[in-house]
Amino acid sequence: MTTAQVRRAYASVAALYIEMFGTSEQVHPDDLAFIRRHLGGRPGPVLDLGCGPGHLTDHLRSAGADAIGVDVVPEFVTHARATHPGGRYVLGSMERLAVADRRAVGILAWGSVIHLPPDDLDAVLAEFRRVTTPGATAVFGIFVGDEVAAFDHKVLTAYRWPVSEFSERLARAGFTEVERLHRPGDAGRRPHAAVAAVRTTG
Numbered sequence: 701m702t703t704a705q706v707r708r709a710y711a712s713v714a715a716l717y718i719e720m721f722g723t724s725e726q727v728h729p730d731d732l733a734f735i736r737r738h739l740g741g742r743p744g745p746v747l748d749l750g751c752g753p754g755h756l757t758d759h760l761r762s763a764g765a766d767a768i769g770v771d772v773v774p775e776f777v778t779h780a781r782a783t784h785p786g787g788r789y790v791l792g793s794m795e796r797l798a799v800a801d802r803r804a805v806g807i808l809a810w811g812s813v814i815h816l817p818p819d820d821l822d823a824v825l826a827e828f829r830r831v832t833t834p835g836a837t838a839v840f841g842i843f844v845g846d847e848v849a850a851f852d853h854k855v856l857t858a859y860r861w862p863v864s865e866f867s868e869r870l871a872r873a874g875f876t877e878v879e880r881l882h883r884p885g886d887a888g889r890r891p892h893a894a895v896a897a898v899r900t901t902g
C-alpha cells in the first residue's frame with residue numbers, strides 16, 4: 701500500500717470521517733485516559749502520526765503535551781488547523797518524517813499503522829525509533845485478531861494483529877511494552893487494543 705493510495709482513499713471520505721470520528725467525544729473514555737496517562741505533560745514534542753481530523757492532537761495539547769499532528773491527507777490537515785487554531789498540524793508521512801534524530805518524547809499512532817502491510821511495519825517502527833529520545837513512549841491503537849490478517853476496513857485494507865505479535869515487533873524495533881488495554885469487540889466495534897511502549901536506550 702503506497703502513501704498515495706492512503707491519501708486518495710482518505711481524501712475521498714474525509715468529510716464523512718470527520719463527522720463520524722472527528723472529535724474526542726467520539727473516542728472511548730478509557731482510550732482517552734490511556735493516551736493522556738502515557739503522553740500527557742511531557743517536556744518535548746509529541747508526534748500524533750496519522751492524526752486525521754486532529755482531535756487527539758488537541759486532546760494531547762489539553763493534557764499538557766507539545767503535540768504536533770502529522771497526516772498525509774491535506775483535507776485532514778486543513779480541517780485540523782481550522783478547528784484547532786492553537787495547534788500545529790503538518791502534512792507528511794510517518795514513513796519519512798521531517799524530524800531530527802531523538803527529538804520526540806512521545807508518539808501517538810492511533811489507528812494509523814493499521815493500514816501498513818505487515819512486511820512494511822518494521823521500517824516504520826525504525827523511523828519511530830530514529831525520531832524518539834531514549835525513554836520516549838509510543839502509544840498505538842490497533843485492531844486485534846487471532847492471527848495477522850487483512851480485512852476490509854471501510855476506507856482501505858487494514859490489518860488485525862494478535863497483541864502479543866504486535867508487541868514482539870515493537871520489542872524488535874527497540875520499544876518495550878509497558879501497558880496494554882484490550883477491548884473485546886461488540887456489535888458495532890471490532891476488537892481493539894491500546895498498546896504503550898517505551899523506547900529503549902541505545
Ligand SMILES: C[S@@+](CC[C@H](N)C(=O)[O-])C[C@H]1O[C@@H](n2cnc3c(N)ncnc32)[C@H](O)[C@@H]1O
Nearest residue numbers: 706710750751752771772773793794810811812
Ligand atoms: C483510521 S485513521 C485514524 C485517524 C486518527 N488518528 C483518529 O484516531 O481518528 C488513519 C489515519 O492515518 C493516516 N495515515 C495512514 N498512513 C499514513 C502515513 N504513512 N503517514 C501519515 N499518516 C498516515 C490516514 O491519512 C488517516 O488520517
